[in-house]
Amino acid sequence: MAEIVSMTEGQERLAGLLEVDEQLVDDITALLDSDQRGMVLNVMADLYAPDVARLLRHLPFDEARRLFHWLSTERASEVLAELDSGYRAALLEEVRPERITAIIDELDTDDAADVLADLPAEVARQVLPELEDAEDVQELLGYREDTAGGIMGTEYVAVHPDMTVAEATEEVRRNAETVEEVFALFVADEQDRLKGVVSLQRLLLSPSDARIRTIMDPDVISVRTDVDQEEVARIMERYDLISLPVVDAGDRLVGRITIDDVIDVIREEAEEDIRLISGVSAAEGPSASAFQISRGRLPWLLVGLLGATVSGTVIKVFEGTLEQAVALASFIPIVTAMGGNAAVQSAAIAVQGISSGDLWMGDLWKRVGREMFVALLNGLVTAALLCGFILLLDQVGPGSFGNPGRLAITVGLTMVTVFVLATTNGALVPFALKHMGIDPASSMGPFVTTLNDIIGLTVYFVFASLIYL
């Protein structure tokens, strides 16, 4: 075990953590290869569940599955909660339904519902009725995955306004087994209607005979089960909430969302943005095969190809113009690159404003006006530099540009026009997408960039045929 102990050295910055790194993965692989079950489990015991999950993802899948089989029911459940859907499903493929049931029973209901949803239908049908919280889990499965109902759990402590502090404390104790992390008690009346909230700190510091009604905060923020998860994240983030009660259409308390669920949502949302910008589908996990990856990326590439072919067609249409002055071709990549850059800059600001809730539809025209002014400024600077460059090159090697003055005017005018069009495009499209229910981040993706190429090239060649020739 000497080498495994040494790994924890050099890790002095993070007290209490055994780092999962390549060294550890190699060591565990070696132990698995020599079938040293006891040694492996010893190391596992020093790791937190999220680290075991990371370790599994870095092991060859067969070894990971073998290791997972060795874990206790409780450990296996903790680890499972940390893995993503696809991996989880694969890992459980050859596990007996009885063990799956036992593992899921250890989970909070929200995680239980998630795991169950990942199982093949026939296995899920077999497992669900056997669960301790079958009813709760069944109900959670009924909510859409990306809503408050879909991410909430049914683990919460609810107390009546007429209870005393001592009685409420007893209620916390009674639920301690299932509700492992209590941050606040939800106060509800006989009809389960949410009436207030009491922080654990408040409960701890109040006299034991005080009524909950007198110490609760009646001004409680809650969400309905059908609220979108991104809205839930924004609310918890904005109001610094650690746990948020969820109510049904009749205002009855049905669940609790905790901050860790919401951090996952924020992270997912950010990753989704990057995927939309880059044209990568969600499915591309670390264990995906090259064929799966290829298939996930191809649709986006084909959309890009279609657009690029239209760009190419624009040039084809103006082939006559190009034949008369082949020097025009040098500016093609400049027109497309600069239009794309300007559009993406402007779109990025709109996307962020919309996603943070700081930009409203009403801000649209004010924003567009300002963006056009910015475009004009930056377009002029770019145009001036390019004109100077053309005239300079003509001094160095006269005649290489035919009529350099006219070329400079053509390129300069094109730049300013392309900047204004592309920037307006970048400022407007995110709002338009939002309005159509499409994620505004798509406006930074290949589709819109290609659209800009088409517009930019058309502007360029029209100006060229009017001015340069």
Added chain:
Amino acid sequence: MAEIVSMTEGQERLAGLLEVDEQLVDDITALLDSDQRGMVLNVMADLYAPDVARLLRHLPFDEARRLFHWLSTERASEVLAELDSGYRAALLEEVRPERITAIIDELDTDDAADVLADLPAEVARQVLPELEDAEDVQELLGYREDTAGGIMGTEYVAVHPDMTVAEATEEVRRNAETVEEVFALFVADEQDRLKGVVSLQRLLLSPSDARIRTIMDPDVISVRTDVDQEEVARIMERYDLISLPVVDAGDRLVGRITIDDVIDVIREEAEEDIRLISGVSAAEGPSASAFQISRGRLPWLLVGLLGATVSGTVIKVFEGTLEQAVALASFIPIVTAMGGNAAVQSAAIAVQGISSGDLWMGDLWKRVGREMFVALLNGLVTAALLCGFILLLDQVGPGSFGNPGRLAITVGLTMVTVFVLATTNGALVPFALKHMGIDPASSMGPFVTTLNDIIGLTVYFVFASLIYL
């Protein structure tokens, strides 16, 4: 007030929240215009502090400043904590140092240090010594902003392992004024060395004469003051922590980071990625003038321009080739667009993997191999489609492509080569940037895209002059 009451209707989804929307902003502006201070403050009283902050940001700046002056010291401090740096500094510009001191005194030390750091140096020098927690704040100001020390506060409850539960509860009570939200008690010895942690729930449910030593969890995760804030975010996120103790180089407890601080870090990190991808500087706030925005975006545009000019030069170099076959020009935007798309797809996956900590340097070559295979697949599909397209077009209008077979081979070979190079580039550059201490997200930005254009065009024209001519 009729119209203001009506605003809360239709907002049934979110119990307990008065929505800040355009309607509310208009109403408040009208009230401010007619100087109805009482009415305005009435509406303010119904809003949570983060909503007042949002309202301010949507008001014309002068009105916002007037409204801010009307707020009580406590309210003003809550609102201030929710605003971003630049706006905060502007808002405090004409406030008297005495009021600034009073406002800062209401803040937690981490927010106090942030606000102080935003003030002009002479004002800060005047305010700091007057603060109740002057010493703590001074110390916090000494840490780098983006480290654990820079985001931690000094509000925490520390107890000794030999204390009883009753004594510890008394300690929570003694600190209730300054530490408004306690989630867990940190256990430290005489030398302030961190020994464990006790959740509030555990404290509540333990007998009052039990020793802290016997109920604490000695297996506590902590960070040193110099740990990067993104690392802190990853740790709190991975281990589902609500509060995290911060220790100094001697393992002595010096602060606490709470989950809301870390959510801000996660959000900032995601926004930073989008900015790097799009080439927008951090300074572009909602109140920035067009000139400020223009200045922030220009450097990126100029880098893009420089690169695009090199792309243009590549074409210029091959002008002779183009003159012989102007049909080649049509494929310029296809080569650049597809290379860019493929590179960004591959880079996005690497960027996400690096940022989540799931991709390691050791995974690099395995990944590059798989990416090259994906590139080969997608390059072949794209090449086949383009070749088919060229041959089809030649059937429709014979002669428009000179020798269509050779053109198809040129374009096809170029596509496969460009895909492989661009994808490898996209897979490698994020790791290289990471290694150089640059944010890997830059690999999706204008600089690398332009580099791809240059490589792609060179490949294309070299193949064209070898095969097509």
